[in-house]
Amino acid sequence: MSSGPVRELPNHAAPYAGARPVASGDAAGLQNMLQLIQLRWIAVIGQIITIVFVQLAFRIELPLKPMSAVVACLVALNLISVYRWRTLRSVSNGELLCGLLLDVAALTTLLYLSGGATNPFVFLYPLQVTLGAMLLKTWSTLSVVAVTSLCFAGLTQFYVPLELPEGGVAALFSLHILGMLVCFVLDALLLVVFMSRISRNLRNRDARLADLRQRAAEEDHIVRMGLLASGAAHELGTPLATLSVILGDWENMALFWQDPERLQELGDMQSEVQRCKTILSGILLSAGEARGESLVLTTIAGFIDELLEEWRATRPTARLEYYKQFSEDRTIVSDSALKQILCNVLDNAHEASPLRMALSVSHDGDTLVLQVRDKGPGFAPEMLAQFGKPYQSSKGRPGGGLGLFLVVNVVRKLGGRVTAENAPEGGAIVTLYLPLAMLTIEDEDVERA
Secondary structure, three states, X not given: OOOOOEEEOOOOOOOOOOOOOOOOOOHHHHHHHHHHHHHHHHHHHHHHHHHHHHHHHOOOEOOHHHHHHHHHHHHHHHHHHHHHHHHOOOOOHHHHHHHHHHHHHHHHHHHHOOOHHHOHHHHHHHHHHHHHHHHXXXXXXXXHHHHHHHHHHHHOOOOOOOEOOOOOOOOHHHHHHHHHHHHHHHHHXXXXXXXXXXXXXXXXXXXXXXXXXXXXXXHHHHXXXXXXXXXXXXXXXXXXXXXXXXXXXXXXXXXXXXXHHHHHHHHHHHHHHHHHHHHHHHHHHHHOOOOOOOOEEEEHHHHHHHHHHHHHHOOOOOOEEEXXXXXXXXXXXXXXXXXXXXXXXXXXXXXXXXXXXXXXXXEEOOEEEEEEEEOOOOOOHHHHHOXXXXXXXXXXXXXXXXXXXXXXXXHHHOOOEEEEEEOOOOOEEEEEEEEHHHHOOOOOOOEEO
């Protein structure tokens, strides 16, 4: 039944690196936690520099031991946060709130030990509030506002006064203005840098959510189509059974068995009815449990050979070249859904290039690679940009473009991916990448083809 050459080629399938798995959990939350960790490191370094500078340059005596203890606690907190960030799969609102409140507590303690509300660095509180507004839920943000407000109010009454050197009181106002300038520059720089990063994380999260919504809509579309196909298959089963019975009766009539030509035509009709019944059975199987009791084990070569024999039987004029690009055959399940989508890709190639098309099959490690080439006009740029979306077709007829849409989604359900491109020498190339693990089972009592 071959209408094109079958060639054995060396195993040199194009390398394929499977798509990187999307990190589970709230990726934006993890990234925001990382921003807090980085901000805390900057705060620790800034606090150490400020304490040393004030102590040495301005000769202001500070309670170094308790302040060093606070900085050490911040370092310990950040090391724990780094460990948590590496091991967590998601970050909750409560965890981010707890981290911010601990930062507020550390800042309040340092301010208490260095002049309270008279310390110009008291204006770092709005930075904590801004971070809370960006990262936390509304109630959590209000909690940060309330805590920072209480801390500020408390520092106006309770604090350790700075021990200024002789003549330091006269320069206190100038020192306060200088501190406010440094605080303003720090606030502005940190807000610009970290708000930009956090906003980018949130935009990436929104983009992922939009992609998930799009996939859900596509899968819902497929479910509706599956229900429609299943219903149509059930409805068509009865008239096909009736036709089969009528044709069987006609075969016993003298009018037919005495006329070889009519008998041959009757046999062709019976074969086509049987083919229609087989197609409907496949539709029902795919609409239900495609891997139910009728699973059949085969090999990659056996599966492709059987598929091509069936496909060529109904398209005797098609010229399809088959390239088998693997030396080691692998055992797989004869999956009806995979057979249907591959036939769909071959049908599209045949419509575009009836006299010249090729199928190459290879497996790169644990990935089965099926590539279909044709010598047709190729894909239009706008079709490539929307590849896999429903109703993207150049055929100009209602329902066009659903074939490749179903191909992309079935392959995606099997854990693989589909790519489409135009060949430099002309024509189109559609490649299916399928993990072999999704095409194998461990049951030993499955029927072998």
